[in-house]
Amino acid sequence: MAKDPSFSNQKVWKPELYKIQLEAPTPKAIMCEALNEAQPDFYGCEYHGTMNHKDCDAILCDKPDGSYLIRQSPGAEDYWTLSLRFCRKTKHFKIFYTMDKGHFLRENFKKFDSVHDLVADGLVDFYMRMHAGPIIQQMMCQTKNCYEQSPYMTLNRRKLRALSDELRKSSKLSMLNDNSPSMNASETDCYNIVAKTNDDILPEIYEKNHVFKTHTFKGLNWCEFCANFLWGFTSQGVKCEDCSFVAHIKCSELVPSKCVPDLKRLRGIFGVDLTTLVTAHKCKIPFIVRKCVEEVERHGMLQEGIYRISGFADEIEALKMALDKDGEKADMSALAYSNINVISGVLKLYLRLLPVPLVTFHAYPSFIQSMTYKMVGEQVISLREAVKQLPVAHFNCLKYILQHLNRIASHHTFNKMNEPNLATVFAPTLIATPPHMTDLSQEINMLTAMITHCKAIFL
Template sequence: MAASSNSSLSGSSVSSDAEDFQPPIWKSYLYQLQQEAPRPKRVTCPQEMESRPKYYGREFHGMVSRERADELLDGAEGAYLIRESQRQPGTHTLALRFGNQTLNYRLFYDGKHFVGEKRFESIHDLVTDGLITLYIETKAAEYISRMTTNPIYEHVGYTSQRRDRGTQRLCRGHPPSRKVTFQDEGKISSPPLLGPRATLRDQEKHYSYDKVHNFKTHTFRGPHWCEYCANFMWGLIAQGLRCSDCGLNVHKQCSRLVPSDCQPDLRRIKKVFSCDLTTLVKAHSTPRPMVVDMCIREIERRGLQSEGLYRVSGFMEHIEDVKLAFDRDGDKADISEDAYADINIIAGALKLYLRDLPIPVITYDLYSRFIQAAKIADPDARLEAIHDGLLLLPPAHYETLRYLMTHLKRVTSFEKDNLMNAENLGIVFGPTLMRPPDQSTLATLNDMRYQKLVIQLLIENEDILF
């Protein structure tokens, strides 16, 4: 059942994103059922109960039996009361009349009232939501089970709109899937220096970085419809989920079927530092985080010959100022020599950004793979294992690492002036770019030399591995 007149009630922001996009016709069947659901009818106790908890009202009847509660409700649909359990004194039960029977639910309170996952400010709201849910699930059980089988998401432009917004930029994707081989007819040979580099670097293409939606439980004010299946999102509170990065609104069951096509909205991204890497690059439509690009450009412009680059610390107070500038101004942040004469401040800000990523550049999922690769004794097999790991990185992580290693390789070409070789840089960037998933101090200490070796090998073999 559908009604086009209800489309204005949806609160959907997606339908207005394209001029020629026709708004979907929202399915109003579940909305109509919610309107038909029984209304709560509080059954009050005629006398004051001394044992009544302060967070309940006159609906509390003290310690009464199930049978007596059933009598008090008098068969009125939606009638409810609260009683103290005879079987478990000190616990409280909500007695609710629905479907010509009395239902009993164990009640809890922790500052809010709840029976299941949802928490309510008042018993009246809890009962209202419960009656809506019971009524809709009773009347439309079969309809709900089929609700996700014919989604509007793929038929009315949602997917294509999101894809179009994500591919309006040229991004470098993964290298080709073939392996870089360092052996020929069983004989170990030195890795070729130019062949793979030319092949890999020529592989540029439009690449839309896939990103899963960041769904969180949400309470919608006013009627809302699911932007996946077009059905009403029923209930009084916590009716569904909203992606905190792009604003997509869906039922909980529909969220499992939405593709990994989240296109973050800059209006929803509150900061640059500590923001998920893929989320940031998609929000800003860049192949890499602008922090990485801007800091590296500034360092290469005036800092490559600076002694102890990346090893010497800048003043932490000034580094925090740079962080705040990026969070506040994004790619308009001023990190020029006029603002920060000491290049170590910019280098420190870059390291802080990489350190603050919620998922490191070398992701938690691949951490052990890179550590195990570093432990391989044979140099050629070790490089192959590292290369295989690189191919598994998410595209935004791969591109950020590639760009950073190209820069660090350039830093080592000025070793005579800055005294920073690949090993020194590996010591600095190892714990910054890769962290153990369990974050235990012992694991970190045990792995430090392998973290250093991984980054050292990535820098030394940058021309072959990327």
């Protein structure tokens, strides 16, 4: 019988790390007996005034590990010195304090409300490095080259399998509902991948980066990648803002880009990453894009100046708030919003607020490069390659929007919005252009070509 890779880590939590933290020395402040008039307000009796390191060593030399005092080194102006006893040696550190940040050793590092907490965290860190080094090294070697054999897969197998099943279902449905007679190579490849057997935990086409932020955890917590204890008292690790995945800072660098967003953690839909939104809602096109396009095509195809004329700002804001609050249940019908320009304005606002535009920063140069060709056929071929650089969610949404704009342009004799007019309106919204750029002629020409030839580009 083949051995399941997950069995190589049956002991998914190593309690030794927690035990080692408990054995670390605790802070023991050495109090200054003399009255010090220059004592800063944010230090207590552990502040000993101006003192050189030899005098400090004389005080701490016979003290137990964890003993510490605060002093001012001779000549120091913008910092104080923390002198700490550890491993029968005295260590000296520059220490800083500001009202808004608290106590810290250096910028862009952990901040503490008190010196006691800073020392406690440092002692744990020193002790873990000294006594837990082999365990840490082992768990890093264990997961560095193959995340499938890390506890990551053991702990997240059910979650990843559910996502895999959803992706297969949505892909099969989209293929059945696709009215086009043929699929391009990219779509065919995606279909072949998601059609694999259920033995595959996750199709390779799914990719979304985690949004890790340094986090201070309360109580006992464990890394979801290596399944080991998160040690320390503050900023023990990182947490993904989209899926709540918890990891050591070093382990987070090894976690695959397969974030599975939690719908409960999404605050509305505006300003949310596109891949995050479609994954959380288990859809191919965001519902707001689909509903806006349907309403515009139902009531605004012949509306003169559609997408060029703005709706009332207060009504657009009201609909935005309703969509953020109620999601797909929000009423966007003509009875609720008789002015179709409100619907078109909300669609443009949604696309404009995407953190990463439909034409991403990474793919932008390839799109612009395509317009250096003089022949239309060469431009189409180049654009066909450029769209393949987009993430799947961006590819699908851009295709949907451009096909819609192509249908709008086909009624330009009534609505006065031909391809160049629509490109002028949408270029700043769909394309990742630098904020200071005012001449968008290249982008407008490129988008005009994409609207005109969208069927040939997306096949």
